[in-house]
Amino acid sequence: MKNLNIPVGISDFEKIRREGFYYIDKTGLVKELLNPKPAEVTLITRPRRFGKTLAMSMLENFFDIKKNSRDLFAGLEISASEELCSRWMNQCPTVSLSFRQVDGLDFSSAYDMLTMVISNLFNRHRYLLESQEISEFQKTAFVQIASQKATAGEIKNSLILLTDMMQTYYGKKVLLLVDEYDVPVAKANNNGYYEEMLDVMKGLMQALKDNRALGFAVVTGCMKIAKESIFTGTNNFVSDTIADSRLNEYFGFVQREVDQILADGEITDKRELIKQWYDGYHFGDWDVYCPWDVMNYVLELQHNPQAKPAGYWKNTSDNAIIRSFIDYAGGSITRKLEILMEGGYIIQQIDKNLTYDYLHSSEDNLWSVLYLTGYLTQVRSETLNRELPAGSAALQIPNAEIREIFETTVIRWFDDSAKTWNRNHLFAAV
Structure with missing residues (x-):
């Protein structure tokens, strides 16, 4: 494998160019x-x-x-x-x-x-x-x-x-x-x-x-x-935003750019694995990879050609906003999460103009936040073959990395929250 001098964690354009780091x-x-x-x-x-x-x-x-x-x-x-x-x-x-x-x-x-x-x-x-x-x-x-x-x-x-x-x-x-x-x-x-x-x-x-x-x-x-x-x-x-198409080619990696990285690094045999784990985002008309994940995995492969893909993206934020929604929403959204983790999609109203003081005012805002922050992505309209209500979108988990986040982190949060949910109404009904 060829060493590409991957600039993980470096966001200074001048440093990347002057010190010979790899740049898309x-x-x-x-x-x-x-x-x-x-x-x-x-x-x-x-x-x-x-x-x-x-x-x-x-x-x-x-x-x-x-x-x-x-x-x-x-x-x-x-x-x-x-x-x-x-x-x-x-x-x-x-x-x-x-x-x-x-x-x-x-x-x-x-x-x-x-x-x-x-x-x-x-x-x-x-x-x-x-x-x-x-x-x-x-x-x-x-x-x-x-x-x-x-x-x-x-x-x-x-x-x-x-x-x-x-x-x-x-x-x-x-x-x-x-x-x-x-x-x-x-x-x-x-x-x-x-x-x-x-x-x-x-x-x-x-x-x-x-x-x-x-x-x-x-x-x-x-x-x-x-x-x-x-x-x-x-x-x-x-x-x-991620729903628009004008600038989405410039944020994230598109397929031709990932192909270029793999060819330059002489690791084209990892193409499908990288696609499965880090592709799947649909921003406007563009299919996009998470660049942080791709670069981290390529860097890891340079040290260990047998390295397996890992969830690099999930460790770059405290995810507090997601946790706050789970504490707020309780068990009412668990069925939708089950559908998502089974590989299906859910149809939700999406609000792209949120205010933090009213963030928890509706369940729809949870799905809007998950979509806008990269935990979910839109299903392609040609895949759906159905008309959606105005202002709504069909949402799905984009790739294997995010699925792993849902299967571990999100489910653990729900388990923690479930211990505090008020079951009095259930007991009274029984």
Whole structure:
């Protein structure tokens, strides 16, 4: 077997390219976002470990005016679009941040993490303080935020301040890249401080609304939180979810890319095994593999050619939201789970615009969350041969790895929950 230098756990595009790690070319995403012109705000939602963070790193390296990235993109798909590269590559003042690490058991600790993320972002742009064009008032606010001494109001206004200062400095509109935007509110919902964190995130996201300094923005997350919940008033908002087909080629691996990996690694004999375990996701019109699983298994095969497939994806999240649904729903959904684990499908209403405060308001939301976070996928319409009610989807378990998760983790949660269910009605009926 050939060594491919697999970059498991590395989401830094520049590091992957400069240090010779194996890279599946997803640079066509740049052209797709710019064609025919970029939307003011593009929200991309995909399950975890489907390449969102690496994609955002690639976009940052392509657009950021502080970088010189031509050698990083040499030989990749986007480099063939010479006119586009000449116009856009390293031509945009770029703000890039991720909320992945914002977590805490209470609001105070999570807010401290959030202010640290914002502080680190500002410290990367301290050169702005040298400009004679930027007002002393803005510089004072900048220093307060960079030194983690800002008020709550200054934190909420921080992205507007930073983009405004950058436009003044460069004389160009700013690109804003926000990765894992929904992590702070998801963690807050799990730990009981949802309203407080939502208020802060709403303030930060005002940078997407009527911001004269903003050229365009790309935002990623696992779930599409209802627009009125966190993106209130945002105009020209384009959403791309797993039900859409425009960008799904760029998140996850499609069949030709997996075939390329197997050919390059000289392990084509593992094709069917990898397909059985890690394929099966139907995103829009695309059939997609989980890239995290494929890369981890290929890396394992390089160390041990006899290695069996394993569930790499299940260990990358605490799955708290799934557990909370099981505690809430009780035994009413067990029959549907049995159908899924028997290889069948269920038909459910799907809501792609959820709000965390009403997440447990209906059983349908459970299936929506399982679908949006990658535990279930849609059955192909040509396979069904039946008409579905408006807004509903036929859902099934995508592959052997997820089936194993259901057979172990999910069933264990149900067993734990069953011990606490109130059986008084059953006893009274008997």
